[in-house]
Amino acid sequence: MGVGIKATKKTDFKKTHTKKNILESIPDELIIDIVARVAASSSSDLFKAKLSCRTLNKFADDKYIIQRASLDDFPVVPWTPNNRKQAIFSERCADLENPEALYRRGIVGYFEKMEMSSSIDCLVRAAKSGHLEAMYVLGIIMILHGDQTKEQGMKIIVDMKTLQTKENIDIIRERFSRTLGSMWVNNTMVVGLVMPTCCTIAEHPKSSRWGKLEDSECEACSCDQEIVHLWEILPKSI
Ligand SMILES: [Zn+2]
Structure with a gap:
């Protein structure tokens, strides 16, 4: 009987250590947290992790992970069929409230596809999650729309310039310029006709309006400088 028990234990040991995936012994929450960190660093690495094993593939579409995924490796506008997989992933990210993906959907939707209302909604959602570029673009768009929204847009820009360092504002503005430069700007309804x-x-x-972006002491002139910057980077055909 004693021998029989020993034999069973040996069999169990072999079964456990040869067939069971080591990841299956780690709590799901921990795997999700680790994969989310990978995704936050690079979504290309997330894709590799998905291909590397079935367990990681199972968790890779978790909302927590998708919301934190970095899109830095992917172009804002997918120009080639090779980017199709990335484009589908970006759409999935936006659907699950990933702030960068919402920002991209918003900016492309507004300036290229001219889907104004839904795009502004995306930018608002991204900005509420703390996405600074979304907040900046939202401020600019509200100024462009004039009338009731202009004051609100100016407040957003002024508050950002007060709270953020000059270096941060420069980075936000430059990233906005680069993003805009990578797409067709078709929105002639509010952009390009008359500079507000x-x-x-x-x-x-x-x-002072056309001066250096950090020079103006007047808050309104400081907002005008951002609008002038937008006009300078817009394609001249508009
Ligand atoms: Zn002024």
Whole structure:
């Protein structure tokens, strides 16, 4: 009998250690957390992890992971069929409220596809998650729309310039420029026809509006500088 028990234990040991995936002994939450960290660093690495084993593949579509995935490796506008897989992934990310994916859907939707209302909604959702570029673009768009939203847009830009360092604002502006440069800007309804102006103080010289982006002491002139920057980077055909 004793021998029989020993034999069974040996069999169990072999079964456990030869056939069971080691990941199956790790709690699901921990795997999701680890894979989310991988995805936050690079979605290309997330794709590799998915292919590497069935367990990781099973967790890779978890909402927590998708919301945190970095899209830095992927172009904003997929130009080639090779980017198709990335484009589908980006759409999935936006559907699950990934802030960067929402920002991209919003900016492409607004400036290229001219889906104004749904795009602004995406930018608002991204901005509420703390996405600074989305907040910046939202401020600019609200100024472009004029009337009731202009004041609100100016407040967003002024608050950002107060709270963020100059270096951060430069990075946000440059990333916006690069993103805009990678797409067809078709939105002639509010962009390109007449450049709006924020500062209404006649004595403020035009040079302060067109001056260096960090120079103006007037908040409205400081907003005008961002609008001037947008006009400078827009394709000249508009
Ligand atoms: Zn001014």
